[in-house]
Amino acid sequence: MTPDPPTLRVAVIADEPIALRERELIQRLQIGLADEGVRVASAVPRSALTRPGATLLASSDLFAHAIVYDPAGVRWGRSRRMTALVGALGILEGATDHPVDVVHALGPGSWDTAMELAHRTGAGLAVSIWNPPMARAIGRARPPSGQRGEPATAAVMLVPDPALERILRQELEDAPLHPSGVRVISWGVHSHAAPRDLLRPGRLVSMVLGGGGSDASAYEAALEGVSRLRGRSEDFMVLADAEMAERAGLARIARRLSLTDRFTLVPEVEARRELILAADMLLLPEAAGDHRSLTLDAMASGALVVAMEDPLVSYLIDGRTARLVAKPDPDLWAAALASLLDRRDRAAALADSARDYVRQHHRASTHIAGVLDAYEWLAGREPIPFGARGAG
Secondary structure (H helix, E strand, O other): OOOOOOOOEEEEEEOHHHHHHOHHHHHHHHHHHHHOOOEEEEEEEHHHHHOOOHHHHOOOOOOOEEEEEOOOOOOOOHHHHHHHHHHHHHHOOOOOOOOOOEEEEEOHHHHHHHHHHHHHHOOEEEEEOOOHHHHHHHHHOOOOOOOOOOOOOOEEEEEOOHHHHHHHHHHHOOOOOOOOEEEEOOOOEOOOOOOOOOOOOOOOEEEEEOOOOOOHHHHHHHHHHHHOOOOOOOOEEEEEEHHHHHHHOHHHHHHHOOOHHHEEEEOOHHHOHHHHOOOOEEEEOOOOOOOOHHHHHHHHHOOEEEEEOOOOOOOOOEOOOEEEEOOOOHHHHHHHHHHHHHOHHHHHHHHHHHHHHHHHHOEHHHHHHHHHHHHHHHHOOOOOOOOOOOOO
């Protein structure tokens, strides 16, 4: 009789912004992995517990053991903090002196901790990369220096888009941390079965500004386009994340455009998906190659997406999943928004098309299966030293 394979044990280490912003994605992953029999520990930094959305971080022990960690980047007390984290992982079923098989890093602020943990335990290291700045940063990241008696590890990079994979491979050519592999695994979400009743006459048109806020001029163009909707029969309201708005200077722009009475700031708005998924539109003014599960969730819920063209985000397809704007120009933004408000039958058809696209190409189950396959590949790899050249 063939014995059952050993239980796979995984530590998901998220940094502060990602623990809040991608809470839904992380929880979907935890639940899917638990359903496959994987033992998961979900670690968030202690600093995240002071954020406004901290109450949303609670994770059910039915799916993942919740752990609070102190980042390993500061040298003072680093060994003690890492020892405490390794000890906390002992709660995973089957844990011995080798408490975890795979460490999965989510967000640049988790990299030092995740690499150190993988290095100390001999676990495989998975690092998710979802935008060009992260690809460049991981290319410069230095793994922990080898210590006598400490195990080596294997590493794999996970990217959500083939276009981003090409950038990452270029950045990794001469990188200190050269992974054993790079895998493209599209992010997935749960689709809503029924279409939404969007843009109903006489009802406030609700819009959410998404993105990171790094390109202030792009947001200014989009908001100026929105401001030109005044005078139409529809009234509208714009919601934005408070931290992103501060980064992009949106309050100043809203005052200049006399939009302050139609502009609302919400702390940790991406952690409060129910606000966004009840809106009519998600506006994405910057083309930064940044993947956010919020966009897929909006499409899956039947909301309309209006976005800048972005060749690094393959699910933004003009006329199929979104209404795309060619360049940051107020006239183009105003025209794109008006085209949806003027032809609500076409707007509804676009929302249905986007929902169908996500259902076909971005299923949560497919994402989980891809991640699990990468974990199993890592767990079965022979350990190799950090920095050694791998198969790619």
